[in-house]
Amino acid sequence: MRRSQEAANADIDIEDKGQSPKAAVVIASKPRKTSSRNAAGGKAAKPSWFATVGGKVGAGFFLIAGYLTLSLVLARYWPDGWNFLVTPGFFLGRSFAWAAFYLPLWCFLAGMLAVFPRFYPRLTYLLVSSVLPFLVAAGFARISSEPGAFFENHPVFAAVGLSSLYAGLGFLFAAALVAVVFGFVKLTAWMKATGRLVDAKALKSKSKEKKSKLAEMKTWIRQWLKDRREKRSQAEIRLRTAESIAAKPFDLDLPELPPLSGLRAGRA
The missing domain is CATH 1.10.287 (Helix Hairpins)
Incomplete structure (x- = not known):
């Protein structure tokens, strides 16, 4: 904007002096490069699992599970090791005996549930x-x-x-x-x-309906190929279709209408 305003002021000064104005060149700033996905209106890239709150909580549970497992193993096979490693293992071993190994497993499963997006x-x-x-x-x-x-x-x-x-x-x-x-x-x-x-029975019924439609499509394709091989006429195909429709049972439920009253016969 500043460059264009200076060019306009220069043109006005030249016109006042009686000279023909010269063309001014305005240099625009270079546009920033954007990815083709963002330019096309696509969705932004999903953040990593650690960037979410659940991912951070899950990572914390994973670290606790690994630390407790290491401490329990070292307390049994390296009792003279570093205190910050073997002390939790000694405490859990004295309190819960061999059942203490369930605690790191519980922390690992809790971390998995925290990492899940749902x-x-x-x-x-x-x-x-x-x-x-x-x-x-x-x-x-x-x-x-x-x-x-x-x-x-x-x-x-x-x-x-x-x-x-x-x-x-x-x-x-x-x-x-x-x-x-x-x-x-x-x-x-x-x-x-x-x-x-979601009810599992409803999903099974829907899958059965999809399978039945697929079976009908396969039967129709086989019949169509058979008609082409035998070179049947359109009249024969229509007759077979009408017979198959007539063979299917169907219920015709007619509504019960109230009796008509107040009608009079007209004279010619």
Whole structure:
């Protein structure tokens, strides 16, 4: 704009002096290069999974899962290692015994759910509710790994006996599984009732309808090729089509009309 304004002012000065104005050249700035996809109005490139909030949360869960797994393994095979690596493994091993390896697995599965672009309510419910069976399994792992130390620290259970404790833990584990399955069934029914979950039977019926239409198309093509080979006339083809239509059962439902009243015969 500044260049064009200076050129216009120069033309006015030349006209006042009685000289013919000279053509002014305006140099436009070079346009910025844009990708052909953006110029065509296409969608921008999707960001990476780590750029989203779910991706960052998932990456955090993955790091925790890897750190806990490494700590549990090093605490067992390298107990004299660095404290920041083996201390969590010692703590989890003393608390949950061999069941402690479920914790890094739980963190890994939680990271997978966080990375997914969609929200899966049923999978999230199963992951959260799996804590109940895990606690029962952790109690069984703790008792079975060191039964003598457990009875020394908890003399109340010494009178019950080891077999009775195992039976009680088995009952609690089964009850926890039943509770998880019951909640899963209720959640699935609620999602189907509210339309948040697509019914599998409806999808199967739609697929059957598509298959039936495809079968009809294949039958029509075969019949058409057969007619061309046998060189049948159009009259024969129409007759066969009419007979096939007439052979199909159909229901003709006529509405019941009320009797007509108040009609009079006209005279000629």
